[in-house]
Amino acid sequence: xxxxxxxxxxxxxxxxxxxxxxxxxxxxxxxxxxxxxxxxxxxxxxxxxxxxxxxxxxxxxxxxxxxxxxxxxxxxxxxxxxxxxxxxxxxxxxxxxxxxxxxxxxxxxxxxxxxxxxxxxxxxxxxxxxxxxxxxxxxxxxxxxxxxxxxxxxxxxxxxxxxxxxxxxxxxxxxxxxxxxxxxxxxxxxxxxxxxxxxxxxxxxxxxxxxxxxxxxxxxxxxxxxxxxxxxxxxxxxxxxxxxxxxxxxxxxxxxxxxxxxxxxxxxxxxxxxxxxxxxxxxxxxxxxxxxxxxxxxxxxxxxxxxxxxxxxxxx
Amino acid sequence: xxxxxxxxxxxxxxxxxxxxxxxxxxxxxxxxxxxxxxxxxxxxxxxxxxxxxxxxxxxxxxxxxxxxxxxxxxxxxxxxxxxxxxxxxxxxxxxxxxxxxxxxxxxxxxxxxxxxxxxxxxxxxxxxxxxxxxxxxxxxxxxxxxxxxxxxxxxxxxxxxxxxxxxxxxxxxxxxxxxxxxxxxxxxxxxxxxxxxxxxxxxxxxxxxxxxxxxxxxxxxxxxxxxxxxxxxxxxxxxxxxxxxxxxxxxxxxxxxxxxxxxxxxxxxxxxxxxxxxxxxxxxxxxxxxxxxxxxxxxxxxxxxxxxxxxxxxxxxxxxxxxx
Numbered sequence: 001x002x003x004x005x006x007x008x009x010x011x012x013x014x015x016x017x018x019x020x021x022x023x024x025x026x027x028x029x030x031x032x033x034x035x036x037x038x039x040x041x042x043x044x045x046x047x048x049x050x051x052x053x054x055x056x057x058x059x060x061x062x063x064x065x066x067x068x069x070x071x072x073x074x075x076x077x078x079x080x081x082x083x084x085x086x087x088x089x090x091x092x093x094x095x096x097x098x099x100x101x102x103x104x105x106x107x108x109x110x111x112x113x114x115x116x117x118x119x120x121x122x123x124x125x126x127x128x129x130x131x132x133x134x135x136x137x138x139x140x141x142x143x144x145x146x147x148x149x150x151x152x153x154x155x156x157x158x159x160x161x162x163x164x165x166x167x168x169x170x171x172x173x174x175x176x177x178x179x180x181x182x183x184x185x186x187x188x189x190x191x192x193x194x195x196x197x198x199x200x201x202x203x204x205x206x207x208x209x210x211x212x213x214x215x216x217x218x219x220x221x222x223x224x225x226x227x228x229x230x231x232x233x234x235x236x237x238x239x240x241x242x243x244x245x246x247x248x249x250x251x252x253x254x255x256x257x258x259x260x261x262x263x264x265x266x267x268x269x270x271x272x273x274x275x276x277x278x279x280x281x282x283x284x285x286x287x288x289x290x291x292x293x294x295x296x297x298x299x300x301x302x303x304x305x306x307x308x309x310x311x312x313x314x315x316x
Numbered sequence: 317x318x319x320x321x322x323x324x325x326x327x328x329x330x331x332x333x334x335x336x337x338x339x340x341x342x343x344x345x346x347x348x349x350x351x352x353x354x355x356x357x358x359x360x361x362x363x364x365x366x367x368x369x370x371x372x373x374x375x376x377x378x379x380x381x382x383x384x385x386x387x388x389x390x391x392x393x394x395x396x397x398x399x400x401x402x403x404x405x406x407x408x409x410x411x412x413x414x415x416x417x418x419x420x421x422x423x424x425x426x427x428x429x430x431x432x433x434x435x436x437x438x439x440x441x442x443x444x445x446x447x448x449x450x451x452x453x454x455x456x457x458x459x460x461x462x463x464x465x466x467x468x469x470x471x472x473x474x475x476x477x478x479x480x481x482x483x484x485x486x487x488x489x490x491x492x493x494x495x496x497x498x499x500x501x502x503x504x505x506x507x508x509x510x511x512x513x514x515x516x517x518x519x520x521x522x523x524x525x526x527x528x529x530x531x532x533x534x535x536x537x538x539x540x541x542x543x544x545x546x547x548x549x550x551x552x553x554x555x556x557x558x559x560x561x562x563x564x565x566x567x568x569x570x571x572x573x574x575x576x577x578x579x580x581x582x583x584x585x586x587x588x589x590x591x592x593x594x595x596x597x598x599x600x601x602x603x604x605x606x607x608x609x610x611x612x613x614x615x616x617x618x619x620x621x622x623x624x625x626x627x628x629x630x631x632x633x634x635x636x637x638x639x640x
Contacts (some may be wrong), residue, residue, distance in 0.1 A: 043471075044502035058464050148591055180357040181527065182605075185571035185585035192580065207500065214573035214581060233579045251505035253530030255572055257554040261534040263509045266502040 002069065003030035004201050005054065005169055010063030012046070012053050021274045025225040026063070028300075030190060031169070036195065036202040038216030038233070040209055040248070044273055046225040047205045051171045055087055056080055056205065067169070085115050088162035092174035094154035098146040104131075104141030104176035108161045110256060115165055130160045133197070144290040156190065163194060169201045176211060188214055209252055213237055218306075221245050224273055224281040231307035239316055241309035242280045280312070286312045319488060319521050320346040322368070325381035327364045327373060331380070334594045336378075338364040339547035341619065348488065349519045353532030353553065355568075356542035359590055362525050364394055365542070366491050369523075370408055386488070403434035407482035409511075412493040413474035417466040423450075423477050424462030434485050449480040453510055472503035476510065480597060483514060489521045490514075496531065508535060529569055533557060541565045544591055544601035547620055551628040561628065563633040564602045577600060589631075608634050 021045040031037045041047045041246040044279040052058045054065055056072050065072040067087065075083060089109075091097040098107055105127055112123045128138040134156040146154055155175060162170055175191065176184040192215060195202060206212050212219055213233055219241060229242040240246045250265040268285045271277055279300050283289040290313065298310040339361040346352050356362040361415055361533045367373045371390055377470055383390040385405055410416040418426055427449065428442035443462065450458035455478040466474055470593035475495060482490055482495065492511060494505035512535055515522045530610065532539050532553065540550040541562065549562035560566040570584040588605040591597055598605060599614035606613065612633060 042502065115559055152589065180356060181529075181568055181571050182586035183589065185573075185583035186587070188573070188583055189585055192582070209501070210573040210575055213575060213579060214577070214583060216579055237575060247502055249575075250499045252575065253528060253533065254502070254575070255533045255557070255569060257533045257557045259534060261505070261508070263512070266505040266509075269470050270500075292476040300427070 002103055003066075004068060005029075005203070006064075006066040007050070007054065008064040009065065010050070010053060010060040010065065012049050012058050013061050014033040016274060019274060020134065021275075022225055023101070023273065024053065024060070027227055028063075029220055029224075029227065029230070031201055031203055033168075033201055034199060036204055036215050037218040038212035039203060039205045039222060040207060040212050040219060041222035042207060042270055044224075044270060045222045046273070047222050048173050050207050050222070051089070051173050051203060052185055054171055055084070055089055057089075059128055071215040071296075081114075085111070085165045086168045087171070088165065088167040088169070089171045089173065090155075090162050090175045091160050092177055094158050094178065095146060095149050097158055098142060098154055100146055103142065104149075104157055104195045105138075107146070107157065108164055111161060111165050126164060127160075130164045131279075133163065133194070134160045135186075136160070149286075152187060155179065155187050158193065159187075159190065166198060167200070169203070171203045171205070173205045174207070175204075177206065177208065184211070191215065197215050209237075209248060221248065224270055226281055226297075227310060228282065229307070229309045229311075230300065232305070235307050241303055241307055241314040241316060242282075242311050243286050243288050243313075243315060245283070247316060263315075280310075317343040317477065319348040319386060320344070320523075321382070321384040322365075322369065323382040324383070324604060325365065325368050325379070325383065327361070327368050328387055329364075329374065330376050330378075331594065334493060336593045337545055337596065338593065340596075340617075342383075342542075342545075342547050344540060344547065344550075344618050346489070346521050346523065348521055350538065351515060351522045353536035353539040354523060354525045354542060355527065355529055355532055355539060357568075357590065359544075360542040360594060362542050363493055363506035366408070366493050366523065366525055370406060370491065371403065372408075376409065378618060400434070402486050405487055406489045407485065407487035407497045408476050408491045409475070410484050410495050412495070413471065413478045413498075414466065416478055417474060419466055419621045421465075422462065423464050423466070423469075427462070427477070427481055430481060431484050431579065443483070446480075449484055450477070453477075453480045453483075454506070455480075455513075455571075470503075471499055472507065475499065475507050477509060479507075479514070483518070486518065487520060489523065491523045491525070493525045494527070495524075497527070500558065504531075511535075512554040541595075544593065545598060546601070546617070546631060547629075548602065548632070549630045551622065551626065555626045555628055559626070559628065559638055560628040561638070562632050563606050563634075566636055567606075586610075608636075610634065 007029045010028050013020050013022050041049050053060050108127045109123045131138040176187050216233045219233050219236045221228045223244050228244050277284050279295050280293040283293040297314050299312045300308045302308050322344040325342045329336045329338050354362045427446040447458045496507050536553050539553050539556045540547045543564050549565045567586045583591040591601050603609040603613035618631045618633050620629050623629050
């Protein structure tokens with residue numbers, strides 16, 4: 001089976017003063033058609049950069065992003081523009097990602113205009129249909145401005161805009177992080193419904209492991225620009241192989257008064273990505289680190305059951 | 317006498333659309349050395365309640381009710397007395413340490429000025445106490461950090477500094493308002509550990525305000541759940557989680573994704589949204605979203621019940637049955 005999205009060895013760098021920060025360091029990931037791949041990690045780990053690099057919003061320094069077999073990094077701008085109809089993105093801040101001066105009907109119709117749908121009646125029909133899909137009443141919403149809506153409703157509008165061209169892949173970058181708990185569940189359910197309805201493939205980026213668990217078929221864990229571990233969701237949560245995955249799981253506050261939080265599980269903070277540690281980037285916070293970890297950067301290696309880990313001394 | 321007694325607090329904020337009732341008749345008590353979790357979503361009034369206790373409300377806000385701290389009504393004492401009382405009695409840690417710290421003053425200046433002002437200690441004494449406090453809250457090489465500016469520290473380290481400043485005058489009550497919301501999960505765990513450790517060793521009361529039921533579950537003695545400006549349920553923490561009576565609390569817990577559920581398990585979402593605080597419904601504010609509501613729920617706001625045998629209170633005329 002060929003993957004719908006096949007990220008191969010990509011590197012994304014940004015200049016910082018006269019230095020270079022490598023936000024993504026030789027990352028490879030494949031997402032199968034119809035799959036949801038969760039991508040988790042803390043702020044600054046490069047997960048959003050990776051998501052944006054998939055859509056060529058950032059140009060990778062090296063590596064390839066194969067979408068349905070075509071390398072997006074090699075497409076000329078007109079071809080990429082055409083290709084974007086098949087790849088969409090949903091951002092974290094639902095209010096900031098909508099133009100405050102444009103009416104909701106126009107915001108959602110914009111991708112159709114870019115895609116060359118010239119028939120205005122056709123556009124209106126499709127806008128109304130997709131707004132209804134995401135649970136909004138087109139008669140009430142289309143003529144209004146984004147500020148008239150709550151965060152949850154704005155995220156529904158963003159989802160409608162992402163869906164209107166019936167894309168194959170959506171990169172969701174922290175789509176529910178800014179929402180209250182009672183609204184977050186509505187939007188998670190909506191994304192799941194839309195995935196079934198449109199046959200979508202999702203790259204779901206988030207820092208909240210419980211949300212990622214709820215939606216993902218497989219999960220990749222990222223730390224300082226590198227993938228630490230990839231595994232089927234249940235496997236990753238039941239038997240994490242990377243010490244960093246273990247740390248993330250132990251740090252989740254559990255809504256259960258009978259589980260006393262273990263004090264002292266988490267140690268330190270991620271080092272600056274401008275000067276990452278040599279060898280394994282997690283070694284400065286890792287309870288299992290040994291001399292070898294400072295020298296050799298571990299590569300992802302396969303464990304049984306579809307689990308892959310980049311660690312010299314994996315757990316279990 | 318409790319350390320903190322809040323009686324029928326009402327906070328009204330004028331807005332262009334009309335008066336917004338941010339806090340709608342809240343009663344709370346907190347004993348010395350105890351930890352109270354205040355849980356609510358955006359707009360539930362949890363932050364305005366804490367601002368009222370601190371007497372840090374926006375200038376145009378209208379406050380009524382009584383806030384007694386150690387028996388003194390904070391709403392009735394002159395500003396200068398209040399300033400002195402506040403320093404040694406109530407301290408606060410805010411959500412975003414980047415905005416709560418002054419960006420143009422060094423950590424050392426911000427840490428020592430409070431102690432010099434309120435404890436009357438000498439500059440050199442304040443510096444040595446400041447260094448000890450930074451070490452206590454887990455900041456490596458505290459002597460050097462005294463000369464740093466906030467932007468030179470990570471978010472987690474800044475929050476540690478904010479905690480050190482809050483602890484510097486040995487308060488009897490620490491109000492932590494979403495202290496870890498802006499932080500990553502591993503840093504959050506460390507900051508919550510630090511707050512718990514300080515709260516125990518100093519025998520300080522703590523009010524931990526959060527939107528996250530997970531944060532209060534293992535780290536508080538009691539929990540108050542707020543919705544639309546009111547406390548809708550209050551109980552000792554274990555009692556609350558095991559015997560939820562208020563449908564809103566139960567729905568909030570159910571809406572959280574569970575780590576032990578398989579992927580693609582549908583979340584029991586709460587339909588609708590919180591009410592408009594400028595035009596609240598006449599009855600129970602949660603009734604329009606509540607699956608148990610009947611027409612009776614729209615008649616009047618249910619008051620918080622008197623504590624039952626398990627010290628459990630709830631504001632609901634159709635409470636969930638007591639679980640066995």
